Amino acid sequence: MKHLHLARSGARSNRPPTPERVLSGWRVWPLSMLCVGGVLMFLISTPVVADAEASHPRNNTFMKREWGIEIMFVRLTAAGYMLEFRYKVVDAEKAGALFKRQNKPMLIHFKTGAQLIVPTPAKTGALRNSNPPKDDHTYWMFFANPGKLVESGEHVSIEIGDFLVENLVVQ
Numbered sequence: 001m002k003h004l005h006l007a008r009s010g011a012r013s014n015r016p017p018t019p020e021r022v023l024s025g026w027r028v029w030p031l032s033m034l035c036v037g038g039v040l041m042f043l044i045s046t047p048v049v050a051d052a053e054a055s056h057p058r059n060n061t062f063m064k065r066e067w068g069i070e071i072m073f074v075r076l077t078a079a080g081y082m083l084e085f086r087y088k089v090v091d092a093e094k095a096g097a098l099f100k101r102q103n104k105p106m107l108i109h110f111k112t113g114a115q116l117i118v119p120t121p122a123k124t125g126a127l128r129n130s131n132p133p134k135d136d137h138t139y140w141m142f143f144a145n146p147g148k149l150v151e152s153g154e155h156v157s158i159e160i161g162d163f164l165v166e167n168l169v170v171q
Helices: 019-023 031-045 057-067 092-099
Strands: 069-077 082-089 105-109 115-117 137-144 155-160 163-169
Touching: 057 069, 057 092, 069 092, 069 163, 082 092, 082 105, 105 137, 115 137
Parallel strands: none
Antiparallel strands: 069 082, 082 137, 105 115, 105 155, 155 163
């Protein structure tokens, strides 16, 4: 490898930079990590607005009694390529089944019957909570929406093990 001799004044070479010179000394982060981190930071900072149909008193009473949760919404996020399911735990003991790692969440699109899953990037793991739940805490999970299949205003169901909630309207 040739060494570049520079003048004492600190002058630089006029040669165009090579990939080795550009990347040397820089830490290269995978684009996927930046995207996931940005999406998560955006979602953490956004205000929570309850979906009118999901928060119907009859639906929430059943969900609280049977599963210990209150559904907040299902909405499009990440430019429509992801769906966020957000819910509040009111009884951690009853809600425990939703947090078991062996219970794989699935979002079912009524219009097409497509079954969408929670992505599991190598760097971050599954985009859902799987630590033990706590009362009065809000939790989320993200479902992949390839090709923007599910659109705002459409109906979906969410299934996690024995847990099933139907007819949620996507915001």
